[in-house]
Structure formats: C-alpha cells, structure tokens
Amino acid sequence: MMTVRRRAKKSVAQAASARGSVRAQPAWILILSLTAVCLAMIGVVRWYYRIQKEATEAAAVRVLYGVAATKASQLANWRSERIGDGHVVMASPLMRIARRILSDRAPSDADRKELLDVMHRLAKSFLYTDVTLVDLDGSVRLRLDKERTESAAFQQHSRRALALEANQARDVVLSDLTLDTRTGKPLMSVTAPVEGLGAIVLDIDPARFLYPYLEAWPGDSRTAESILGRRDGDYVVYLSPRRHAPEAPPLSRRRPQIHLPPDAVMDAGFPLRMPDYRGVPVLGTIRHVPDSPWYLLCKIDAAEVDAAVHRLGWEMSLIAALIGLSNAAGAVLIWRDQQARMHRDREAWLHTAVNDTPALLWMSNVGGENSLVNKPLRTFLGVKGETLPKPWTDYLHPDDVDRVRTGLRQALAEARRYTAEFRIRRWDGEYRVVISEGAPRFSPSGELAGYAGSVVDITDRRRAEDQTRALSARLITAQEDERTRLARELHDDLNQQIAAVSIGMGNLKRQIPEGQTEPRSQIDRIHQRLVQLAESVRRMSHQLHPAVLEYQGLAPALRSCCEEFTSLTGIRVSFRGDGCFEGVPSSTALCLYRITQEALQNIAKHASAASAEVGLDRSENLLRLAVSDSGVGMDADEAKSNPGLGLISIQERARLAGGMVAIESEPNHGTRLTVEIPI
16 A cells, blocks of 8 residues: 555656646756857847948948049149149249340349249249249359258259250159259159250149148048058158158158059059058058059048947847847848938048049939039039029029930930030139030939939030141141142243253254264254143142142043052052032132042052052032042051151141041941042
C-alpha cells in the first residue's frame, strides 16, 4: 500500500515538472525572439549607419567636385584675364613710349613723365601693385613704385628671365607665384614684351586678385578649405595661405602623402581621403587648373561630414537596445527625416552654388513661366528676388519676342533641348545679344517639370565677328581691284611692248639678206619666243581678271576656265550650265568664278582624279554651283573642323556673297563641293 502511494506521488511530481517545462518554453521562445529581434535591429542600425555614412560622404564629395570645378574654372578665367590685360598693354600707346625710352640711352623727361602717368592709370584701373619697364638685361629703366627696395642681384636676374621669356615667345607671359624679397609676401607678374628691347612687368598681389577666389566657400562649413599648389619634383608647393596654419610661411614645400596621377586624370578631378597637413582625416578632391601648372585641392574634415551620421547612429543604437521591435517604426521615421534633411541640405548647397557661379542661370515651369533666376542674372537684368517681377518676354527686344516664344513652345511640346539667340535688355537699358540654352527637367515620375538653362552674352563676340567680316570683305575687294589693275597693265602695256618688239624683229629680218641663213634663223627663234611670251602674258592677264567674264557672261567664262584647266593639267573637266544667267550681278559672277578656280586647283593638288565636272544651275532666286571629282576623296568632318586655306577662301567668298558651302566626300569615293548663292 505504501509502495503504491510513493509511486502515485512520484507520478504527480513528474506531471507537475512536465507542466512547468511546457510553461517555460513560451518564455524562452519570447526571450530568444526578442533577443533575435534586438540583434537584428542592431544589425539593421549598423547597416543603416554604414549606408548613410557612405551616402553622406558621397554627397559631400560631389559637392567638393562641384566647388573644385567652379573654382578651377574661375582661376583659369582669372589667368586668361591677366594675359588679356597684357595684350591690352601690348596694343596700347604705352608700348610706343616704352620703345622710345628703351632705345634711347637718355630718354626725354616728357617721355618718362608720360609713361609714368600711363603706368599710374594702368595700376589704378587694374589694381596692379607695381609697373616696371626693364631692358633685356633686367635693369629697371622706369618704375612706378620708386620707393620699393629689393635684392638687386636676385631681382635683376628674375626681371631679365621674364623679359627674355616674353621676347622669345613674342607674347604675354604670366609668371608663377614668387616671394617678394622686400615684404616676404607672394607676388605674380604679367610681362609684355617690347619688340626685342625689353618688357613691361605688371606686379600682381594675389591677396587682392587671386586668394579671394580660394577663400570664398558656399555655405557655412567650419573646416572646408581650398588650397592652391603646384608640383616641384617630389614635393608640393603651397601657393596660397592655409586656413588652419596661418603661421606657415608662404610658398612652403611639403612632400605629398599620396602619388598624384597624371594631369589627364586630374583634369576631371581626383578624389582622396587622407590626413591633411594637420594630420586630420579629410575628404577632398584635387583638380588641375586648365592651362596652368596649378592644382586645386578642395577638402573638408571627415569629422564634420560624418558628425550628423555619428549622432544619428548612437541615438538609433540606444533606441534599438531599449525598445527592441518597436524601434523599427521609429527607425523608419528617423530615416525619412534624415533623407528629408539631406534633401534640404542638398537644396541649400545647390541654391548657394547657383548664386555663386558667374554664369547667368534660369529655370521655368512647364507653362514656360519663369520660376527662378540666379543672382548674376538678376544683376544683369537689374531686378531683385529669385523670380522676375514681369513676364520674361518684357525683357526681350520686341522684334525677337514672337520668334523666341514660338521656339520655346515647340521645345516644350516635344520635351527637347532649346537653344535661341536673341536680344535682351540689360539693367542700363542697352540691348545685348545673348545665346540661351535650356534643357528639359523631369519629375521623379518622368513628367516634364519645366526647363533649366543659361544665358551667355555674345555681344562683344558678334561685334568682333562683324568687324572681321567687314575687314575680310575689304581685303577681298582690294585684292580683286589689284588683280584688275595688274591684268590691265599686262594687257595694255607689257603685251603692247612685246608686240612692238616682235614687229621690230620682223623689220630687222627683212633687212638681212636671204643668203645669211643663220641670222635669219636666230631672228625666227626670237620671234617665236616673243609669241610664247605674249601668250604667257595673255594667260596671266586672263587669270588675274578674266575678260570673258566681263564681256560674255558667267557661263562662257566658267566653260573657258574648265577648258583652260584641262589644257594645263590634263584633267578632263566638263562644264554643264542650266538656266539663264543674264542679269547676274558682277560681284556674284566673280565670286563663283573664283570659287571654281580654287576648287579646280584643289582637285589638281589633292584629288588624284582623271576627270571632274562643273555644273551651274539657276532657279528663280538662287544660283547653285557644283564641282565634283572622282578622286581619292577625304574625311568631310575633318575638312570642316580643320579646313585648309583653299576651303577657307571658298567659304569666305561665299559668305560675303550671302551664300553657303556644303562638302560631300568619303575616302576613295570622290568629293562634291556645292555653293548656293541667293540673287
């Protein structure tokens, strides 16, 4: 009986233990689940932290790339402007006075006074620190800053090197940064040669001209910095002051901690992450400044870039450890907030970059209405605010409004790029010729959101082109006038003299007895040479000014030109003329005749062709000349991008006549030149 009771108690204890084990299993599962969730959250937080850090650093590097590209372009433009100042000096009356002073051992006081006055005005207008006139030995013949003291031997050697370099190049030379021995500050100079006698040296203070480009930085970063440098063997020379090392000497040398790639790589920017001169890790990019030995380093402390991400990572890790599964919703909200903040930061960076760039930029909505103009464009138009107070068409010249509006509407309808040239009113009321180019903007869903573009002022370029075209027209007119005069002199004077000599030789022959055969044979040979000489003079006169063009018209003149070319070169040239060519202006006829001559000469020189064809057609208001051959042909694109003198002459003559030139050619398939001139 006792045994049965003990067995019953043992069974009850085992059942209770089994029930306790069953109740403990859900708790362990919950604990393990919570632990797994927490570990998963920690993993997610770590992954998110790494992704955000990489994204933030990538965004910072993109910004650095943009800043470096803008600053490198500004520095290249600055160098070009300084060289342009030197060209202005070379073209000014200052050079004439400088030549007199350098060529005269005892120049007059009037010349010295006048040159000093021009130097003073030049330095005041362009903010140069000093202007010096030196000879080829480096000796100072005249200086604006008479109180300046320096090491004579060193400075004379430097001036001599600059003067010799500028005179050997026969062009303006922009020197690199050097130390002023008097002040210990960096200086640059622009040297303009004076025709083998010496040079005019314009000293530049980079603190007034150059360093402001480097010190300016979009935004309010505490550690961002731009440094200008150049290579010196295995070292790098710092050309600009360093923000975090004000005590560093100017133009100091330092061995770089990385191997710099070739210039071809750094033209597009070279990213880096390394300790800087302070030993602090930084993110940055090195970019080569075009047309210079300079390199631009734009950098920012990695700690500043990663500060927000570090803070976010600690916060999310603490929340994940305390809250567990519920932290997922908070993590999503924080992620969205972070994305929004980064988006706002990017918008702020973009807004700053748009307003700091010297380009004239604009944006419009899908309706073609203006939605944004940057600061340089607002200054150009003389308006305030990021949007125009009046419709953008009010700033255009009235004659251009309809054309520009129609072109923009067509581009909007087709969602394509838009380019237009028109006149726009500047802040002072003057209409300036500009080229505006816009690109379509699309929303994340792919819908057209409007246009973004730029405006480039080409007024000065247009004026220069017009002056060049006018000069070219005068040169060609003068050339034709001179050819006409020479042809007339050859025909009316030299040809008549040859005829007179020929008649005299005939009279002399009649006076020699028939029995003296040798003298009479010599006279016959001389007479034959005179006939050949007369023919050569006639042909030369015809080439200089074709009389057949003046008396018989364009088509007979071209046919005669083809026949004469065939007889001289052996290349068979056929002529075809369709239409009536009466009433063609003489200037247009002469233009087509000269173009035909030049085209045939090119065939003889380069085509290796056995035959060619010249065709002339006239419609109601158009003359079309076509010269084709079956020769070796050429690359038409290469000919257009790098034309020879013959093709340039053809294009210029056609342009002056209001026409256009087209070239069709392929290697081993011949060439066809087509000229169309309206009449």
